[in-house]
Amino acid sequence: MPKMNQMLHFQIASSDEEEASIEYKSRIADEQEDGILIEVPISEKTGRYKRLFLGDELSVYFVTEDGIKNFFDSHVLGFVEDGVKLIKIRKPELDRITKVQRRSFLxxxxxxxxxxxxxxxxxxxxxxxxxxxxxxxxxxxxxxxxxxxxxxxxxxxxxxxxxxxxxxxxxxxxxxxxxxxxxxxxxxxxxxxxxxxxxxxxxxxxxxxxxxxxxx
The missing domain is CATH 2.40.10.220 (predicted glycosyltransferase like domains)
Known part of the structure; x- marks a missing residue:
């Protein structure tokens, strides 16, 4: 499972192929029973912040210490103000995390x-x-x-x-x-x-x- 302070990398579902291909990154700031709180994401390419919306679908991966990418699907559940704005995304079930990349945005x-x-x-x-x-x-x-x-x-x-x-x-x-x-x-x-x-x-x-x- 992804851990506190770990960096998540993800793409956002979009009908625009160019938009859907952009990769963002965000640090895990906190964890809840049903969700993960992440910081406002930034573009890997431009360094610009990205605004997320409730329900946005995410195709996510994180890298473990042995260098293996672990993929899972998630979506935005809400937002939390804790000094800074955090975004709550759905926590993956352990058996839904895979080492094979897949895109769920049919x-x-x-x-x-x-x-x-x-x-x-x-x-x-x-x-x-x-x-x-x-x-x-x-x-x-x-x-x-x-x-x-x-x-x-x-x-x-x-x-x-x-x-x-x-x-x-x-x-x-x-x-x-x-x-x-x-x-x-x-x-x-x-x-x-x-x-x-x-x-x-x-x-x-x-x-x-x-x-x-x-x-x-």
Whole structure:
């Protein structure tokens, strides 16, 4: 198990591949029964601090004294003020720590209907380009004004293999916007706030979709 003062290295789930590839590091400041308290992480490359949000999914590893990397998956549970701001992440179960790197942020191409509301109360409906456990991307009309770090309320229509249809609500943060040659826009969104039950709907859809691809 990771220990006090040990350095954790991790990547954050994102539908933006560039964002998801950035590695951060953070020191373990304290330990609780159900969680680990870490300091505000910094980028390994730039040295800049990184803001984390409740529910952010993390792919984590730490290095033991014998130089072996140990990997586990976690997510942000909350925040604690203890003189400095600390971030509480889920403590891994011992049997979920592995020496083999794996990424749990399953992402699949999918054209799903999504309703979007901006903080200025603009509303529009468009289609996703891909969806995953850490975020989505969607294609929308070029007239909608979107910018990095903008927060959106989103309702994603999620169809399942058994024919049922559900909706998943989340607050998303725009990571990047790309102007397409067609005049439309592609927006990469990460989950700024999402309930576990809503995230599970999306993850279930992704796994069903992945199985469908494999069986073709």
């Amino acid at each position: 992402r699949v191409p999918a054209e799903l209907e999504i309703a979007v509301k901006t903080q200025g109360n603009l509303r529009f409906v468009c289609e996703t380009d891909d969806v995953g456990g850490g975020g989505i991307s969607f294609i929308c009309d070029g007239k909608w004004q979107l910018a990095s770090e903008q927060l959106l309320d989103c309702w994603l229509l999620v169809p399942f293999k058994n024919g049922s249809i559900d909706h998943a609500f989340f607050k998303g943060e725009v990571v990047r916007v790309v102007d397409l040659e067609s005049g439309r826009k592609q927006a990469m969104i990460k989950y700024a706030s999402i309930n576990d039950s809503e995230r599970q709907k999306i993850i279930r859809f992704c796994f069903e979709k992945q199985l469908e691809f494999r069986n073709r």
